Amino acid sequence: MNRTPWQRRREPLDHVELARLLPAPGDPELPRGRLTRLEEHLMSEIQQHAGRQAGQSDERRSGIHAQSAPLVPPVPLEPPRRTRRRGALIAAAAAVAVLAGAVGAGQIIGGHRAGPGGASAVEANVPAPVVQVRPGTTHGLRLAMDRISLAAGQEKPAQPGPGQFIYIKSQVSWLSIEENVDANEHRTWVQKLHPREVWLSPDGRKGWLIEMGNGNTSKEGMDLDSDVKPYLSAPSYDYLKTLPTDPDALLKKIYRETAGHGDSPDQEAFTTIGDLVREQLMTPELTSALYRAAAKIPGVVLVDEAKDAVGRSGIAIARVDEKLAERTEWIFDKKSFTYLGERTVQIREADGIKAGTVTARTAVTERSVVDEMKLLPGTGTA
Structure with a gap:
């Protein structure tokens, strides 16, 4: 089954569902597109958290804390699980509230992750490759x-x-x-x-x-x-x-x-x-x-x-x-x-x-x- 943390085209969240679970956030100072990416990253964290609560042996842990410096480490837009379950939202409602409040205040919560051997996920990042955008056609x-x-x-x-x-x-x-x-x-x-x-x-x-x-x-x-x-x-x-x-x-x-x-x-x-x-x-x-x-x-x-x-x-x-x-x-x-x-x-x-x-x-x-x-x-x- 495609229950794995796999890339899923930055799928929009169920905003109505989130709104019912969370207090109303403040006015976000981030651009809409950036906020959407952060929300999708959050959804991934919610689902990962729910999986751990259900007994999955996921070794990942997110160290969630406010950053004192304005430049925050890269936040991986990791592949969220495809399964859409209301229980996953409820299981991590407290974590959502923390992040929603931070985003509403125009700040970003740090996404440090300890990888194997204690290495941060940040260390695994490299500049994104850039290629020539070749035209697409229906011919052929x-x-x-x-x-x-x-x-x-x-x-x-x-x-x-x-x-x-x-x-x-x-x-x-x-x-x-x-x-x-x-x-x-x-x-x-x-x-x-x-x-x-x-x-x-x-x-x-x-x-x-x-x-x-x-x-x-x-x-x-x-x-x-x-x-x-x-x-x-x-x-x-x-x-x-x-x-x-x-x-x-x-x-x-x-x-x-x-x-x-x-x-x-x-x-x-x-x-x-x-x-x-x-x-x-x-x-x-x-x-x-x-x-x-x-x-x-x-x-x-x-x-x-x-x-x-x-x-x-x-x-x-x-x-x-x-x-x-x-x-x-x-x-x-x-x-x-x-x-x-x-x-x-x-x-x-x-x-x-x-x-x-x-x-x-x-x-x-x-x-x-x-x-x-x-x-x-x-x-x-x-």
Whole structure:
């Protein structure tokens, strides 16, 4: 299931829900875009906190304290869990009130995180890469999607059986921002490229994550066990096998079940498909249908050149989120048309982030089926 701390297109919070739980904040002095980013970071913290309260062995701890100096350390916009549960909000209402009050006063609370060996997450940040923003076009899009869908349909991935686990390894990097509230200045950073390993049971009830570079886990990792019934935004392998493989029926279901989320119905549908493709194992028929469904979403374009997180070059199927002025790119090999990874690029300056800044990047390097949780493919050892 996609219950892991994974990048999720800076999804807007349920502001009505938060408003009912919190006292009214003061007038924020931050720009709306910056405040939204801080709110989304807060939502991630709420959900992480709720997971720990439920007994998850998450090693991360946030040291929340007011800063005496105006320049605060980078606050990672880490991937929030996709599961939307009211209980997660209630479980950390006190923490929300503290942060809401600070933001309302025009100050930012420090986001220091102690990583493995006591290292701060701040030390893992590097300048964000900047690339040329290549134009997207619908010319050749249909042909490219046909080839991508055909390649996906012809793949023969291993299918997990009872007691086995899906293993996915990626290289990933996410955005961080450093704010100077008094001077109204900020700097954009990204985390150093780091490995992410996930083990998932077919029914979605058991899982394991190791991702030290994001401050999510220790060297040993954390469990992703869940008793939540799988659904589209938090699926399991078994659940995905129940989805229709007719592209029109599939897209209709995606629009229906994601209604009211994201910046727009079209963007949310595109994001949802991208989330499924990035860190799941699916039948070839479903993967092919997802790509054909994505081709029907308004605003989807073809970009003739893009690179994944490890530098592999390919073409990209992309869509611009106009509200955030960023383009999400799914990257495919130019010859085999197999999926390589995903990249998010700022297409024009917004909230002080310059055009061409790569704010997120991933590269899937292995998808396998193993016999035990934490077992590595081909080694026979955990």
